[in-house]
Amino acid sequence: MLNLREIFKPQTIEQAAQLLQQPDTVALAGGTMLLAEPRGDVRAVVDLSALGLAYIREEKGSVALGATTTLAELADSPLLRALANGIVAQAAHRSAAGILRNQGTLAGTCISEPDGILAVALVALDAKVVTVSPAGASSLPLQQAGGGGFLSGRQELLRRGALVKELQIPLSNPKASLQTVARTPRDKPIVSVIAAVQVENGAAREVHVALGGVSETATRALVAERELEGKQLTAESIERAARAASTGLAPRGDYRGSVEYRKEMAVVLARRALLELLA
Numbered sequence: 589m590l591n592l593r594e595i596f597k598p599q600t601i602e603q604a605a606q607l608l609q610q611p612d613t614v615a616l617a618g619g620t621m622l623l624a625e626p627r628g629d630v631r632a633v634v635d636l637s638a639l640g641l642a643y644i645r646e647e648k649g650s651v652a653l654g655a656t657t658t659l660a661e662l663a664d665s666p667l668l669r670a671l672a673n674g675i676v677a678q679a680a681h682r683s684a685a686g687i688l689r690n691q692g693t694l695a696g697t698c699i700s701e702p703d704g705i706l707a708v709a710l711v712a713l714d715a716k717v718v719t720v721s722p723a724g725a726s727s728l729p730l731q732q733a734g735g736g737g738f739l740s741g742r743q744e745l746l747r748r749g750a751l752v753k754e755l756q757i758p759l760s761n762p763k764a765s766l767q768t769v770a771r772t773p774r775d776k777p778i779v780s781v782i783a784a785v786q787v788e789n790g791a792a793r794e795v796h797v798a799l800g801g802v803s804e805t806a807t808r809a810l811v812a813e814r815e816l817e818g819k820q821l822t823a824e825s826i827e828r829a830a831r832a833a834s835t836g837l838a839p840r841g842d843y844r845g846s847v848e849y850r851k852e853m854a855v856v857l858a859r860r861a862l863l864e865l866l867a
């Protein structure tokens with residue numbers, strides 16, 4: 589941050605929200621992305637560490653995750669390990685190496701890596717984001733099924749000084765499976781797929797297939813989800829749904845994976861995830 593002039597450390601969320609209204613002022617969470625970026629447009633930062641936003645707790649039918657909860661706390665949480673086959677805890681663990689997990693936070697990671705595996709897990713579980721501004725708090729989906737939501741609109745929301753307070757995961761506790769491809773087992777996934785399904789008498793309900801590495805933000809494979817919704821989970825119905833997982837995708841290719849590779853992996857990983865749920 590080449591032009592940093594001031595560091596604020598507010599003690600209340602209201603003070604923080606007010607401070608973020610100042611021009612060229614951004615939130616400082618773990619700081620691992622902010623400090624690594626040679627940004628010239630930041631004049632002041634608002635340190636969030638005294639706001640009491642590091643928590644994981646069950647309340648009103650959901651699990652509330654405070655914005656400054658570290659990746660390590662998410663990965664180690666017994667509550668998250670027991671929820672939806674532990675995919676949020678697994679995703680937090682896979683998001684960064686050990687040292688960074690102790691520093692990087694939930695909100696900072698979702699904002700700086702909107703198609704990363706943590707965002708994919710939270711989109712698969714229909715998470716909502718609570719933001720705060722001087723006008724009050726508001727809640728919006730992390731990412732809506734058909735597009736839109738916090739991840740798509742994050743740059744504009746942050747530009748207007750929104751403070752992420754927490755994320756909320758509904759306590760529906762589906763069966764879920766996380767599948768990835770990466771250059772090495774410990775590397776960042778090139779493509780990731782998380783399927784989350786409620787199974788009632790063998791039929792699939794509330795089918796969510798979330799994808800990462802195939803668009804700018806984590807996204808949902810809506811055609812695949814519709815293909816499976818209400819159907820008996822069988823090898824045949826899963827195959828039809830998996831084949832639909834790349835419908836409408838227009839990923840950006842790069843040195844880690846071409847456009848064609850990423851689309852094909854969406855199908856392969858959707859198949860693996862859904863078959864694991866069947867098993």
Ligand SMILES: Cc1cc2nc3c(=O)[nH]c(=O)nc-3n(C[C@H](O)[C@H](O)[C@H](O)COP(=O)(O)OP(=O)(O)OC[C@H]3O[C@@H](n4cnc5c(N)ncnc54)[C@H](O)[C@@H]3O)c2cc1C
Pocket residue numbers: 614615616617618619620621622623624636655656684688691692693694695696697699700701704746750751752753776
């Ligand atoms: C060695 C190293 C390797 C890394 N590798 C990767 C990588 O491969 N991929 C990758 O994506 N990142 C990588 N990072 C960046 C970083 O570690 C992660 O993205 C990290 O999880 C960010 O979390 P943070 O809490 O440190 O965010 P910060 O750096 O504090 O913030 C990131 C952004 O989010 C905003 N923000 C944070 N919290 C809030 C909030 N509550 N409300 C509003 N705005 C908020 C900040 O203003 C900033 O714009 C790497 C960093 C290092 C040092």
